[in-house]
Amino acid sequence: MVDRSPRVRASELTGRAWLNTGGRELGWPDLRGKIVILDFWSFCCINCLHVLDELRPLEEEYSDVLVTVGVHSPKFEHEADPDALAAAVDRYDIRHPVLDDPELGTWQAYTARAWPTLVVVDPEGYIVAHLSGEGHVQGLVSLVKELVDEHEAKGTLHRGDGPYVPRPRPEGVLSFPGKITALPEALRAPGAEGATYLVTDTGRHRVLELDSTLENVLRTWGGTEKGYLDGAADGALFNEPQGLAVLPEAVRARAGYDVVVADSVNHRLRGIRLGTGEVVTVAGNGVQRLLDAEGARTGDPNVIDPAADPLEVSLSSPWDVVWSDRADAVIVAMAGTHQIFSFDPRTGSLAVFAGTGNEGLLDGPTGDAWFAQTSGLAVDAAGTVWLADSETSALRRIDFRDDDVVVSTAVGQGLFDFGFRDGDGERARLQHCLGVAVLPDGSIAVADTYNGAVRRWDPASGTLSTLAQDLQEPSDVLLEERGEGEDPLLLVVEANAHQVVRLPLPKEARFVDEGASQTQRPPSLIAGGTLDLVSRFAAPSGQKLDDRWGDPTQLKVSSTPPEFILAGSGAAQGLTRTLTLNPEIDDAVLHITARAAACDGEPGGEIPDHAACHLYQQDWGIPVRVTGDAADESEMVLDLRGIN
Template sequence: MTSAPSTQRIRASELVGETWFNIGDKDLSLKDLRGKIVILDFWAFCCVNCLHVLDELRPLEEQYSDVLVTVGVHSPKFEYEAETSAVAAAIECYDIAHPVINDPELITWQAYTARAWPTLVVVDPEGYIVAHLTGEGHVSGLYSLVDQLVEEHEAKGTLHRGEGPYVAPEPVARDLKFPAKAIALGSRGSQESTFLVADTGHHRLVEVADDLETVIQTIGGNGSGNAISAETGQAEPDSISVRGYADGGREIALFNEPHGLALLPADVAAQAGYDVLIADAVNHRLRAVNLTTGGVSTVAGNGIQRLIDSERVQDETGQSDVVDLGPFAAGALETSLSTPWDVQYSEAEGVAIIAMAGTHQLFSYDPVTKDLAVYAGTALEGLVDGPADEAWFAQSSGLSVDAEGTLWVADAETSAVRYVVPSTKTDSKEPEVGTVIGTGLFDFGFRDGTPDDARLQHPLGVTNLPDGSVLIADTYNHAIRRWAPDTVNPDGTTKAAEVTTVARDIQEPSDILVETDADGHAVSIVVVETNAHQLIRINVPEKFLHVDEGAKQAQRPATKLVVGDVPINISFAAPKGQKLDDRWGDPTQLTISSTPEHLLLEGEGRDTGLTRQLRLNPDVTEGVLHVTARAAACDGEHGQPIPDSAACHLYQQDWGIPVTLHADAFDGAHTTLDLDLRGIH
């Protein structure tokens, strides 16, 4: 069921990278951290699971601030993420209050045998590795592990209490701070032609005038603006950057990194009692605001992050992965959500669709009946089309609905544009998922041309033009792109579908709004330029750019494996005070597939257990193994039954492991594939 933990003491490798952040004008080495418990957090700012870990670690870092130092090792997946300025912006955007080293060549990543984002490695005060944890949800175990290390090393005299090396950066005053999404309010704003902006970095909503700059009102954030010191002329600490959770009036309400916004149709708003839905990402809630009163309420989510599909963990038949697209029995306010990133009302379905980035799914919410349900997606990460209950998504982050009722999806981690045909327009009467741009988790680039050849880089937003084409906020390419379907020319010939570029050199665009004239023709677009902290207006050009900077793949070092029979072993050890939940059989599960499919001759599929025999095809030289491991544990002591009232935890990690296949082991190829879900050394 689990592999035995290693008893060999392994010395932690030195931290090697390009640039240090949050430590002032100096570098940092492991020797400087001797005497402290160190958590190395291998992360990438594209990765929603990594963002979850940042938030999980905040209270742990605060409680153990005199003995614990977290060091972020930024290990980029996408090309843009390797840039120093991009990492600096991400550190500010996500309020990271610990040292960070940028590791663009993945040197430290390889030294610690990291194979997935996020990975946590715990180093004791003497500089030895004591735990290797993959994925999220490990924080409860970290508390007990830190307590053990404090007790052990205080007794040995090797624990040094005191402040860590973190140096806070100088604060900066801005009207907007990393805005994520915006909507046009029209006549339902406080004035004509206004926009409501998710001012994500300030944890509030801001209504701005048609000039895109004049602030009309703010909702939430517990403040009204940045303060500038009269003595120094420098920005005071952000007086409006109050993250939290509170319902109430505009001066009382609190958000935590709000993202997507959806304006409800007037008749639906009248029945619901509010006008706008808000994807309150880090609060893991769907919020609502009445634009007349400014009152904020919660309509879905209990504030507890959903780890994969926690409502379906191990029924009495042992099946933990059957997707049920019906409503959640507990009700919307009692159901866990996971990092809702965008929300869009679908008149075709009569519900709001939520991009549930944290579980790689789409949820639906009916503002009138208050029903919450899974709309599409299995909670497995990847790019798989087909019926909604079989489709795979990957951190969907932007939504739009066209005139025909089709839902368009910016699927960020696959650098893809997906679509969902509504249930009212399919023969099966169930939603159907398809893809127009994108091929998989590791393929990206900046290339125009046919949709099959085109490449994007982590898009976060989509919107629809009146002519049936789709605009894409191609975030990491700093561009606005356009997908146009097949069209019929005036002479009756067909113009093939194509992808072109509308605008370039926009700093991380994350959302787009289309402005039309009286005849319904697009005349301009409004872009949320996140890393420039502003909204901008761009005229829609008559001719589009054609860019080809190549198709690329995420360049992680490949794992060398021998062809033939290769066992895979996932190490998992429940934290102290927890035990595997075996009340309904084996509480572990392993799902394996490959790209290309014929890479695996045997071993694919889903089954219980954390070990399996793979047979690798000798006719294939390289590919990707897709591995998902799950383990369920509950609070309780070994040898004792689990109480009915015990809190239970589900651990999961998805790995996409690039591999090269070799005839024998003489050139360093491995004969086994060993991975850590939660390994204790």
């Protein structure tokens, strides 16, 4: 049994409104007798989206005793919009009550420090577990089973339906479309007149070919239910497909398929043979990519065996894909690991193309760069790859130089900086951008998603301007080539309006300044001098730490600005660290990654051969403020997995 003393009663659930309850406000008396998982999330956060999918089987298996309550605690200003939250609940097919917590009141009451955070409350209303990050489902299964047995024996478990009330679903040709690309004439549907476009109908888990009106469906791949299945167009299944890339003709001939699809929730790349309609898996084993047990010790997420079978390699939420002549490969925005991958359709070879796996904004050689949930890609005439780095609200670029490949930032400051401001790159701000496209003059159109706008970055002048406003979460942009003498148009995927629209390109730049913002998350107040970091981890029941090759735990620590930490940064084994802080810097962000590897087996016993092993990992980006007050924190405790 888990030791749960001293017992701490769950704090009240306070917020602006409830969703998925039929308008009913919930409190702990309404949830008494149920095991409750509080899921603190934000709809921008890829790790939070992973947890939503991790929890679904658990929710289904224990539907009569378990209630998940999503506590939506926004990071970005747009996420505090109740209409945007309602759309996100629909888009991600969330089938449990959701509390809208725009002021972070419930977040702070439960001392959450990271998205996602999970808090488990027993049927009597006491907290029994506090977990950060993803990958906890196996431990939650064990804990829920234990709580069911304990409280059924005590008579405090109440079986029956929970408080979830479904919302009506949107109707129309498209449902939360994600990405768009044009088909060359040779690949269009037979008999099609004029241009046609492939669009990912993400909310219905399909790929569609639309005619030139953008309203009529010519061909469909996938069903309207999520799943994973290869085969004929009408039998194949996707799960929230996103990016699309049409391969060059010579590559198509060797690969045996025409289009690469980023099948995000399936953690796979899929191929479509347009002639036959067949859907095939071309990379990914369906298991979300994390470091394996050895990687947890070495801290190296960047090694993929070049000879590995691409169907045996784990991926993590691929969000966009684009062909790059300079890389001679498909470039993949691997949002779930904050990295950029390359994929060669001719050989199946996969590689980490850029990014260490650290979440943040750091420029430099591709092997050193940091990204943050990159979600949009485009290639310009010079071969430069442009990236929409959503969690840093940044427009980034990868340049191919004579001797190396380098990452730089055009617009963006970091994980907690955003806004709606045009002007020079240092001053300009975006808000969670998801798509990019190259315009005829070499400038870059940006789907500035959470600002409901399309912006234009001019590399020649180094300025950002606004092309269009008042859109409903634009998720992608594409230049539409027109006939001779006709002005080009911009196709905009307007996700929350369930449509693709055409916009003219303005003749003159328009500059908007609605200000710059930072995430309204209160900084942790620390005394200064030194700071002790402690990440608590307890292996779930039925598991033990995998110490066969030494300490299976690790902390990786850095900061923005880097000079904030004078000593103690970097990666090392163990879950404790003492940092020496720069006395000349008062405000900073700590970037902390904690990892632990555990395998099935009882504490004190041997780990059985072929035992299943699990990696527990959480990334924190924690704003801190040095006060000089000895009463403030000199120790920061972060729960990788904590049981009360």
